[in-house]
Amino acid sequence: xxxxxxxxATCGLTKQFSSHVAVQDIDLEIGAGEVYGLIGPNGAGKTxxxxxxxxxxxxxxxxxxxxxxxLQRDRKHRTIKxxxxxxxxxxxxxxxxxxxxxxxxxxxLYKLRGPDKRRRIQEVLELVxxxxxxxxxxxxxxxxxxxxxxxxxxxxxxxxxLLLDEPVSGLDPVARAQFRDIVTALKxxxxxxxxxxxxxxxxxxxxxxxxxxxxxxLVESAPLSELYRRLSRQHIHLSLIHSDMxxxxxxxxxxxxxxxxxxxxxxERKGDRHPHAQPDRSTNAPAALPAQVDTLSANxxxxxxxxxxxxxxxxxxxGAIPYQxxxxxxxxxxxxxxxxxxxxxxxxxxxxxxHETLEEIFFKIGHQxxx
Numbered sequence: 001x002x003x004x005x006x007x008x009a010t011c012g013l014t015k016q017f018s019s020h021v022a023v024q025d026i027d028l029e030i031g032a033g034e035v036y037g038l039i040g041p042n043g044a045g046k047t048x049x050x051x052x053x054x055x056x057x058x059x060x061x062x063x064x065x066x067x068x069x070x071l072q073r074d075r076k077h078r079t080i081k082x083x084x085x086x087x088x089x090x091x092x093x094x095x096x097x098x099x100x101x102x103x104x105x106x107x108x109l110y111k112l113r114g115p116d117k118r119r120r121i122q123e124v125l126e127l128v129x130x131x132x133x134x135x136x137x138x139x140x141x142x143x144x145x146x147x148x149x150x151x152x153x154x155x156x157x158x159x160x161x162l163l164l165d166e167p168v169s170g171l172d173p174v175a176r177a178q179f180r181d182i183v184t185a186l187k188x189x190x191x192x193x194x195x196x197x198x199x200x201x202x203x204x205x206x207x208x209x210x211x212x213x214x215x216x217x218l219v220e221s222a223p224l225s226e227l228y229r230r231l232s233r234q235h236i237h238l239s240l241i242h243s244d245m246x247x248x249x250x251x252x253x254x255x256x257x258x259x260x261x262x263x264x265x266x267x268e269r270k271g272d273r274h275p276h277a278q279p280d281r282s283t284n285a286p287a288a289l290p291a292q293v294d295t296l297s298a299n300x301x302x303x304x305x306x307x308x309x310x311x312x313x314x315x316x317x318x319g320a321i322p323y324q325x326x327x328x329x330x331x332x333x334x335x336x337x338x339x340x341x342x343x344x345x346x347x348x349x350x351x352x353x354x355h356e357t358l359e360e361i362f363f364k365i366g367h368q369x370x371x
Contacts, residue, residue: 006068007032007161007192008053013062015048022048024216026062030194030209032160035187037203037224038196039362040213046196047089049213050165053194054086067160082110085159089166091150095139099130099149102138103156110157124152128182144175151182155191162186164195168202180206200359210358212365220365224358231364232356236325236334238341239350243321249346256337258329265322320349327353 008030015023023045030036038046051057053064055077064071066080094102100121107117125131128148133141141149147167154162164183168176176199183206187193197203203210210227212220220227240249246264253262327334334353341348356364 005032006030006065007034008036008194009065010053011063013049013052013064014060015045015052015057016060021216023052023059026218028211028218028221030192032067032192033187033190034209035183035193035195035207037207037210038194038213039198039200039203039210039358044213045216046213047165050086050163050194050196051088054084054088054163055081056086056088082157083160085154085157085162087150087154087162087164087167089169091153093138093146093150095137098135098137099125099141100134102149103152106153107156112157120156120158124156127155127185128152129178142175144171144178147171147175147179148182151179155186160190160192162191162193164193166196166198168197168199176202200362201357204358212362227358227361228355231361234327234329234334234353234355236327236337237350237352237354238323238325238348240321240323241347241349245346246321248344249323249341252340252344252346253325258327258333258337259325260328261326263324265324322350 006029008028010026010028013023013026013028014021026049028049038049040046048057052059053066055071058073067083069080069083071077071080094105097105103121103124104117107121112120122131125134128151130145130148130152133145138146138149151164151167154164168179171179180202183193183195187206195203195206204224207224209223210220211218222230240246250262253259327337329337331353338348338351341351
């Protein structure tokens with residue numbers, strides 16, 4: 001029997017189609033109330049895994065537990081299915097029905113009747129922002145509205161566990177933002193959500209944990225904060241008001257144990273026409289230099305380099321001197337670094353910590369599978 005705090009668990013879960021093993025020996029545990037993002041190349045086994053969790057596909061080997069109840073082979077699982085809401089990437093819509101009639105049909109399938117049924121339909125229409133479309137034919141809805149209607153159908157019976165397979169595929173940024181808001185509201189209501197998507201920036205905003213699949217294996221599964229700590233380099237974007245304190249800043253950064261490398265992003269002065277000129281290799285204040293950069297490892301001399309790609313770029317006022325710092329410390333360590341800069345009267349205009357994005361982490365992991 002699984003712990004009450006675990007909503008989804010698998011043990012040795014495997015699915016084989018003829019000679020092809022789509023899912024291989026997966027041990028997965030998702031806590032109640034989590035939003036778990038599942039990512040990986042096309043063909044990695046994400047959809048097959050979700051279909052097995054939704055009881056739409058029989059596993060070849062292994063065990064599945066939903067809210068502590070074990071799925072048994074060749075059973076109808078009526079009780080467990082009441083816990084589950086499953087939105088596949090090819091869910092059915094009936095264009096000749098109105099929005100209300102569509103939800104009414106599925107509500108009746110889940111044995112909702114009378115005032116309870118009407119109240120629940122009104123609740124989900126309000127949640128997915130389709131109340132004003134209740135009498136519209138489904139054929140007249142936009143793609144984003146159809147996607148939200150599919151989600152409304154999936155939660156009509158108030159499931160405890162929600163399984164979403166590529167729910168934002170093909171949606172524009174506005175529709176994706178609306179979908180994220182709905183998922184956040186469902187999480188706040190206590191629902192456990194597993195969502196697969198190729199839009200990793202969306203998952204960063206919604207998810208508490210991330211699983212990465214490849215060639216049927218679950219190669220990573222951890223809280224998002226842990227993935228950032230283990231696999232993401234942290235950068236600090238810093239700007240000086242003027243260059244007079246460059247040497248003092250350089251000394252502090254060179255001697256800081258958590259500074260791995262730092263870069264002075266020397267601005268091109270108005271009128272300079274030497275974008276390919278060699279950068280100054282000293283650590284003196286960067287005056288009248290072309291648009292090159294000096295990159296310094298802590299306790300080392302300067303070498304020419306290009307800046308590392310980051311999740312955001314430094315925002316500076318013209319005339320300010322921007323720096324990029326590769327930093328291995330915690331948020332508290334960042335605060336201590338800022339405090340020491342201020343204590344030494346170094347005139348800081350901007351201090352902005354960032355970390356590598358989920359997409360950058362994904363590409364850093366060595367992949368053996370192509371989409």
